[in-house]
Amino acid sequence: xxxxxxxxxxxxxxxxxxxxxxxxxxxxxxxxxxxxxxxxxxxxxxxxxxxxxxxxxxxxxxxxxxxxxxxxxxxxxxxxxxxxxxxxxxxxxxxxxxxxxxxxxxxxxxxxxxxxxxxxxxxxxxxxxxxxxxxxxxxxxxxxxxxxxxxxxxxxxxxxxxxxxxxxxxxxxxxxxxxxxx
Amino acid sequence: xxxxxxxxxxxxxxxxxxxxxxxxxxxxxxxxxxxxxxxxxxxxxxxxxxxxxxxxxxxxxxxxxxxxxxxxxxxxxxxxxxxxxxxxxxxxxxxxxxxxxxxxxxxxxxxxxxxxxxxxxxxxxxxxxxxxxxxxxxxxxxxxxxxxxxxxxxxxxxxxxxxxxxxxxxxxxxxxxxxxxxxxxxxxxxxxxxxx
Numbered sequence: 001x002x003x004x005x006x007x008x009x010x011x012x013x014x015x016x017x018x019x020x021x022x023x024x025x026x027x028x029x030x031x032x033x034x035x036x037x038x039x040x041x042x043x044x045x046x047x048x049x050x051x052x053x054x055x056x057x058x059x060x061x062x063x064x065x066x067x068x069x070x071x072x073x074x075x076x077x078x079x080x081x082x083x084x085x086x087x088x089x090x091x092x093x094x095x096x097x098x099x100x101x102x103x104x105x106x107x108x109x110x111x112x113x114x115x116x117x118x119x120x121x122x123x124x125x126x127x128x129x130x131x132x133x134x135x136x137x138x139x140x141x142x143x144x145x146x147x148x149x150x151x152x153x154x155x156x157x158x159x160x161x162x163x164x165x166x167x168x169x170x171x172x173x174x175x176x177x178x179x180x181x182x
Numbered sequence: 183x184x185x186x187x188x189x190x191x192x193x194x195x196x197x198x199x200x201x202x203x204x205x206x207x208x209x210x211x212x213x214x215x216x217x218x219x220x221x222x223x224x225x226x227x228x229x230x231x232x233x234x235x236x237x238x239x240x241x242x243x244x245x246x247x248x249x250x251x252x253x254x255x256x257x258x259x260x261x262x263x264x265x266x267x268x269x270x271x272x273x274x275x276x277x278x279x280x281x282x283x284x285x286x287x288x289x290x291x292x293x294x295x296x297x298x299x300x301x302x303x304x305x306x307x308x309x310x311x312x313x314x315x316x317x318x319x320x321x322x323x324x325x326x327x328x329x330x331x332x333x334x335x336x337x338x339x340x341x342x343x344x345x346x347x348x349x350x351x352x353x354x355x356x357x358x359x360x361x362x363x364x365x366x367x368x369x370x371x372x373x374x375x376x377x378x
Contacts, residue, residue: 007353011356036360037360040357040359041355041356044308044352044359047305049324051324053211053215054211054214054218054227056211056214056227056228056231057224057228060206060210060228060231061210064203064206064232065199067232068199
């Protein structure tokens with residue numbers, strides 16, 4: 001027996017025209033196979049329609065609030081890690097490209113000579129810088145160095161506080177809100 | 183969407199955590215229910231629901247206010263649960279585990295708890311046999327009473343795809359019910375239990 005289109009219609013009862021519904025009923029009256037399937041679907045649909053929505057265990061919102069600062073910290077860490085990975089990868093690619101460039105444009109002997117010259121130049125530059133700093137230190141009184149040191153220290157501590165305080169504030173904010181919603 | 187909700191949404195888009203918390207409070211049940219029906223486990227449903235709200239929190243500035251917030255949220259939840267299911271690819275139903283983990287009412291009536299538990303088992307059993315996307319479609323259709331257009335929006339499917347999948351899922355559920363050895367016992371419960 002041909003079960004179409006009745007087999008389709010029995011799952012779309014709410015969209016049938018009256019003539020289609022009548023034809024389906026007539027088919028169901030004579031087709032036991034479709035009737036069983038239809039009854040089966042009606043039972044399942046009844047179960048679905050009457051099933052209660054399931055609530056989360058109490059305190060869902062409080063758990064959300066408690067986790068929020070942790071999730072934010074994790075995300076910041078992840079972003080920092082991604083940024084570092086990106087930077088590291090870009091540096092590696094650039095270093096590799098530089099090595100390839102040097103190898104294809106210069107002989108190893110020339111490269112070695114250039115490297116020695118570069119190290120020599122750097123050493124001379126450092127020696128000159130050291131002499132200049134020594135002259136400055138002889139001219140400037142020691143109290144100025146102490147003041148500069150204190151300013152630098154205060155600046156470092158201040159920068160650290162600027163970084164740490166918002167995190168502490170966020171953590172406390174999350175906890176206090178938990179109390180409100182618990 | 184209430185005025186208060188519109189207000190919370192606007193404030194949440196301006197990084198107001200408290201306003202977003204009101205949204206969590208409002209939508210926790212539909213989101214959790216979807217996750218529970220999809221994953222069949224209380225702890226996984228809790229994690230999935232929390233993750234859904236976190237994803238929504240991160241993407242709140244990309245939310246289009248012309249679209250219902252609930253649909254947007256359930257779309258995130260459904261996609262997340264579908265991904266979780268695909269990763270696991272193992273049977274999701276553990277009725278014993280569910281019985282242990284679900285918190286009963288504070289003052290449960292034995293027959294009510296029994297009826298609801300049986301109901302959960304029946305629903306979980308039939309849904310467990312559907313693939314992830316078809317299950318999401320059935321859940322959105324019957325618990326959220328979404329139209330085919332809304333289901334399409336939530337699951338990034340065309341209306342014709344939703345119709346075709348909905349028909350396939352219904353056909354499969356009916357056939358599974360017919361073939362199920364527990365059918366007789368469950369139907370007996372259906373007729374006898376006051377919960378049904």
